[in-house]
Amino acid sequence: MERYYQQEAECASREEITKIQNEKLVEQVRHVWDNVPYYRKKMEKAGVTPDDIKSIEDLHKLPFMSKTDLRETYPDGLLGVPRKDVVRIHSTSGTTGKRVIAYYSQEDLDMWETCCARALVAAGATDEDVVQVSYGYGLFTGGLGLHGGSQKVGCMTVPMSSGNTERQIMFIRDLNASVICCTPSYAAYLGETMVEMGLGPDDIPLKAGIFGAEAWSEEMRKNIEATLGIKAYDIYGLTELSGPGVAYECSEQHGMHINEDHFIAEIIDPDTLEVLPDGSTGELVFTAIDKKAFPMMRYRTKDICRLTREKCSCGRTFIRMAKPMGRSDDMLIIRGVNVFPSQIETVLLEHGYQANYQIIVDRVNNTDTFDIQVEMTPEMFTDNVSDITKAQNELMSGLVNMLGIKAKVTLVAPQTIARSEGKAVRVIDKRKI
Ligand code: DLL
Numbered sequence: 001m002e003r004y005y006q007q008e009a010e011c012a013s014r015e016e017i018t019k020i021q022n023e024k025l026v027e028q029v030r031h032v033w034d035n036v037p038y039y040r041k042k043m044e045k046a047g048v049t050p051d052d053i054k055s056i057e058d059l060h061k062l063p064f065m066s067k068t069d070l071r072e073t074y075p076d077g078l079l080g081v082p083r084k085d086v087v088r089i090h091s092t093s094g095t096t097g098k099r100v101i102a103y104y105s106q107e108d109l110d111m112w113e114t115c116c117a118r119a120l121v122a123a124g125a126t127d128e129d130v131v132q133v134s135y136g137y138g139l140f141t142g143g144l145g146l147h148g149g150s151q152k153v154g155c156m157t158v159p160m161s162s163g164n165t166e167r168q169i170m171f172i173r174d175l176n177a178s179v180i181c182c183t184p185s186y187a188a189y190l191g192e193t194m195v196e197m198g199l200g201p202d203d204i205p206l207k208a209g210i211f212g213a214e215a216w217s218e219e220m221r222k223n224i225e226a227t228l229g230i231k232a233y234d235i236y237g238l239t240e241l242s243g244p245g246v247a248y249e250c251s252e253q254h255g256m257h258i259n260e261d262h263f264i265a266e267i268i269d270p271d272t273l274e275v276l277p278d279g280s281t282g283e284l285v286f287t288a289i290d291k292k293a294f295p296m297m298r299y300r301t302k303d304i305c306r307l308t309r310e311k312c313s314c315g316r317t318f319i320r321m322a323k324p325m326g327r328s329d330d331m332l333i334i335r336g337v338n339v340f341p342s343q344i345e346t347v348l349l350e351h352g353y354q355a356n357y358q359i360i361v362d363r364v365n366n367t368d369t370f371d372i373q374v375e376m377t378p379e380m381f382t383d384n385v386s387d388i389t390k391a392q393n394e395l396m397s398g399l400v401n402m403l404g405i406k407a408k409v410t411l412v413a414p415q416t417i418a419r420s421e422g423k424a425v426r427v428i429d430k431r432k433i
Contacts, residue, residue, distance in 0.1 A: 002251055002314045005121040005153065006114070009261050010316045017317065020261050022055040024289035029053045029062070032295045035080045038073050039065075039297060056264060059287065059298070060275055066300045067100075070240070074098045080295045081105050091139040092239045102141075102239045103293040109148065111290060115237075115245030115259045116149020122250045122257075122314075123208045123233040125179050127154030132172055134182035134190075135213065136422050137161040141243025142213055146181040149245065155179070162186060162421035165193045172204050180209045184216035184224060184232075185424035188355055191227030192419075201229025210235050212244055214423045215326045215342045219349030221253075234323060240296050241288050247321050252312055255320030263288055265319060266298070267307055270328055281306045283328060284321065302327045304340075332427065334361055334368045337405045341426045344407075347398045348374060355424075356417045362430040370407045372399070378414045 004010050012020075030050045032039045043049065046063045053061065070078070075098075079086070085105050092100040104112070125131060131150040135142025143161055150157040158175060160168060162182065168190060171177065180187070187209055194204070206228055212235035224232045236256050237246035246263055247256035258265050266275050267282040276282045284305045288296045303324040312320060326340040333339070345355050356375040361368060374395065382388060388411050395409045418425075 003121055003124070003126070004316070005118040007315075010118060010257070010318065012261070012317055014317065017260050018056065021264055021289060024261075025056055025059065025264070025287070026050075026053060028287075028289045028295065029297075031080060031292060032297060036078055036295060038069070038077050039295070042069075059264065059266070062287075062298050064273065064285065064298045064300050065296060067302075070100045071098055075101050076103070078294060078296075079103055081293045086293055088144075089139075090141045090144070090239055090243060099139075100239060102242075104242075105293040108242065108291050108293050111262055112145060112242035112245060113148030113152050115242070115248070115262065116145050117152040118149075118259065119210060119233070119235050119245050119248030120146070120149050120153050120155065120179065122248055122316075123179065123210050123231070124251075125150070125153055125155055125208070129153075129155045129179050130158065130175050130177045131155040131179045131181065132158040132160050132168070132175070132177040134160045134162055134168055134180060134186060135244075140422070141237070141239050142181070142183075142422075145237070145243040145245060146210065150179075150181075165190060165421075166197070169194060169197065169199070169204070172206060176205045178205055178207045180206055180228075180230075181235075182209070182211065183213050183420070183422055183424070184211040184220055185214065185355065185420045186422065187211055187224045187228065187232070188220065189419045189421075191224060192354070194227065201227065204228065206230045208233060210248075212236055215324055215330075215340075216355075217342055217346045217349060218323075219346055220355050223349060223354065236321065236324070238301060240294075240299055240301075241286055242291060246286065250312065250314035250316055252314050254312070255308060255322050257312070257316045257318035257320055258307075260318045262290055265307060265321065267305065268300075270300075270302075278307050278309055278319075281325075284324070302329050304328055304331070330427070332359070332361060332429065334370045335405055337403065339370075339403055339405070343402050344372060344399065347395070347402050351395055351398055352380065353377060353395075356419075357426065358417055359427045360430070361427070368431070370405065371410065372407050373410050373412050373417065375414055375417050376411050381414055 042063045088104040137143030233249040237244040247258040264287045266285040270283040305324045306322040360371045
């Protein structure tokens, strides 16, 4: 039986959802116009005033926001409430340029934690559960976001943060943790460590995992589900919009429901900026319609994705987003061909490898080189050269079929590629240096 955290909101009719969105959007545009001079100027430049926005039909009139706006307004040029009303900040894990600082009022935190609570209940959590939160705590939104959601549901919440993998496993067993929240790459690493410790899925009490913060494939899901003996749920979000919980998976596990009473999603063509019809693949754009301290209008996420309005058998009526393929800025253009790390991961897992790989791209004599180092699993490890060559060739032909270009694959010994406790680093692009 499907359970909900807030059935009335999660299963509202389309008419009800549209009514809420219309009302909140009109109010939010007025709030931003009155309180965020930076965005007001953008609206003036686009020739739009709050009077032009009467419903979600008018959303397309509003100017987009992107990382550039965040850089220009650093550190607090987008603040929409008096500083004294801010109760928390978070910040992105971006490696280049200035970090983004996101501000939260108490109401903003409540809304965000409610979204995380919906995700936990959709994954089967109740107040009987013990939830181990193994996302990083601190400036990253993963830890504190799921932590707040878990407390709202009434779960016994274990604020583990990431790292110290053996202790993680000890706590899961000793505290009888039934739900774990962490990045999918860390979940895979936990599974690997369990195997090393001689533990199988039946030796741990976990029943579900809530994994997000990075792109991961269906094959990786199957793998994690088998090693940890759990059902693995996807969760999506970004700091600019609050954090995890913008969208969440239900028991159907066929796309993530977007919390449409708080966020309006659009798909655009990233080149022409035209809004695309449902079902098209393009860049995901979000408008947060009730977040007051750090308002975000038509924010370009760079995530490449698809939306569907098809009815979901779980009863939730919120529109669903497919698993993002990756970010347009993670997309590599190698010899003119678009390559997403997630496509490579799919091929590796289909061939029985784990998602322990690194992509190295360089430019030699004006031609791109494309190398992929892939770890052999302990079971397939061999030093027999002809076996290795055969396995490398098999992988290379699988990759050519998927990508349309040739990569040089090198199989390396188990445990030689660095593991990640947070978001995994898969690509070394030496061309940019
Ligand atoms: O990663 C928030 C989060 C924490 C989401 C924990 C889920 C779980 P940022 O660090 O700001 O926030 O990174 C946001 O991560 O634009 C996507 O590119 C990527 N991302 C997040 N969730 C998913 C997912 C957090 N489920 C960026 N699948 C986003 C694919 C994801 N990519």
